[in-house]
Amino acid sequence: MDADLLAGIAALRQRVASARRLVVLTGAxxxxxxxxxxxxxxxxxxxxxxxxxxxxxxxxxxxxxxxxWAWYAERxxxxxxxxPHAGHRALGQFAHRHPGRLTVVSQNVDDLHQRAGNLDTLRxxxxxxxxxxLSACPRGLGCSPASALPGAPPHCADCGNLVRPGVVWFGxxxxxxxxxxxxxxxxxxxxxxxxxxxxxxxxxxxLAGRARRAGAHVAVINPxxxxxxxxxHQVLAGTAAAVLPALLDGV
Ligand code: APR
Numbered sequence: 001m002d003a004d005l006l007a008g009i010a011a012l013r014q015r016v017a018s019a020r021r022l023v024v025l026t027g028a029x030x031x032x033x034x035x036x037x038x039x040x041x042x043x044x045x046x047x048x049x050x051x052x053x054x055x056x057x058x059x060x061x062x063x064x065x066x067x068x069w070a071w072y073a074e075r076x077x078x079x080x081x082x083x084p085h086a087g088h089r090a091l092g093q094f095a096h097r098h099p100g101r102l103t104v105v106s107q108n109v110d111d112l113h114q115r116a117g118n119l120d121t122l123r124x125x126x127x128x129x130x131x132x133x134l135s136a137c138p139r140g141l142g143c144s145p146a147s148a149l150p151g152a153p154p155h156c157a158d159c160g161n162l163v164r165p166g167v168v169w170f171g172x173x174x175x176x177x178x179x180x181x182x183x184x185x186x187x188x189x190x191x192x193x194x195x196x197x198x199x200x201x202x203x204x205x206x207l208a209g210r211a212r213r214a215g216a217h218v219a220v221i222n223p224x225x226x227x228x229x230x231x232x233h234q235v236l237a238g239t240a241a242a243v244l245p246a247l248l249d250g251v
Contacts, residue, residue: 001238001246008219008236009246015217016251019101019190024091025207026106026113026240029196029222033241034082034112040198041224057170061134065162069153072165076128084116087195087244092117094248103185107197107204109167122182124174124204130166137161174203186211193247194220195240199227208232221247 001009016022028038039047046052050071054060061068084092095102095118104113104121109128113121133156137143143156145163154163168174182204186192192211199205208231212218219234220226221243229235236243 001242005236005238005243006246008234009238009243012219012234012236012247013251015191015219016247019217021101021103021185021189022191022193023103023105023185023189023207023211023216024193024195025186025197025204026104026108026195027197027199027204028108030087030106030240031082031108031110031112032196033085033087033239034110036078036082036108036110036112038196040200052170056167058134058164058172061162061164061169065164066152069165070151072128072167079110079112079128082110082112084112085241087240087242088112088116088118090245090248094251103182103189105182105185105204105207107201122178122185124168124178124182126165126167126175128165128167131163132166134162134164179203182207183210186216187214189214189216192216192218194218194222194226194228194232195244196222197226197228199231 032038037044037046039045055068055071091104104118106113106121106123107125109125111129133143138159143161144158145154146157148154155161186207187210189211192208194208205228208218208228212231218232219236220228220232221236221238221240223237223239
């Protein structure tokens with residue numbers, strides 16, 4: 001790590017030590033060093049290889065359910081094979097040392113934070129490991145899953161309703177209770193760390209400005225420039241797995 005980054009970490013460690021409440025807002029870059037691709041990194045990002053409208057929207061799923069179901073099955077396998085890295089573990093151990101002081105708010109649909117010990121992570125965009133019905137049961141009786149054909153999403157034997165991944169797709173509302181808990185955490189924290197997000201997607205990206213307006217110190221941790229750099233008081237140009245342990249371990 002270069003001298004600037006080390007100095008930035010040293011200064012921020014003081015704030016971590018004194019902050020009564022901290023929020024860490026994470027994005028896909030938090031999972032990158034665990035081997036899960038981000039969305040917008042040039043060359044490697046998912047959206048540089050796949051069409052988000054076709055694969056991460058209800059319209060796309062209705063148009064080609066088997067294709068979307070297969071893509072999520074592949075991503076789910078990647079999450080299962082991934083392991084939390086030192087940055088995840090630093091957050092989990094901090095929460096264990098300081099019960100009630102840290103809230104992790106994640107845009108990620110993987111469970112790496114939870115597996116590292118942040119069991120109460122607020123997942124704004126849902127859980128890739130969860131399924132739900134595509135529509136409410138038209139008969140109002142509840143759907144009964146039929147055995148799915150290989151590669152196809154399960155469906156209801158009676159009404160044909162499809163099972164879909166339990167994630168928030170483009171154009172869909174965030175889970176209300178999770179979002180209001182995230183808003184409240186942002187408004188009542190003394191320090192927000194924004195880790196591994198481009199800041200391209202709202203309303204999640206708006207939490208950084210909300211925290212700053214409420215008086216929190218906001219620091220971005222990202223090896224590249226992001227749309228939230230101007231909102232932050234401080235930008236640490238480093239990766240999640242390198243910076244978070246240096247920032248949190250021993251505090
Ligand atoms: N450590 C920290 N940050 C990293 C690392 C790393 N090792 N590697 C990459 N990054 C940064 C990139 O520089 C980029 O700014 O992570 C960010 C990833 O940005 P995106 O791919 O846009 O992911 P994210 O910000 O989480 O996207 C938000 O968009 O497509 C939707 O629902 C999806 O939740 C996602 C949302």
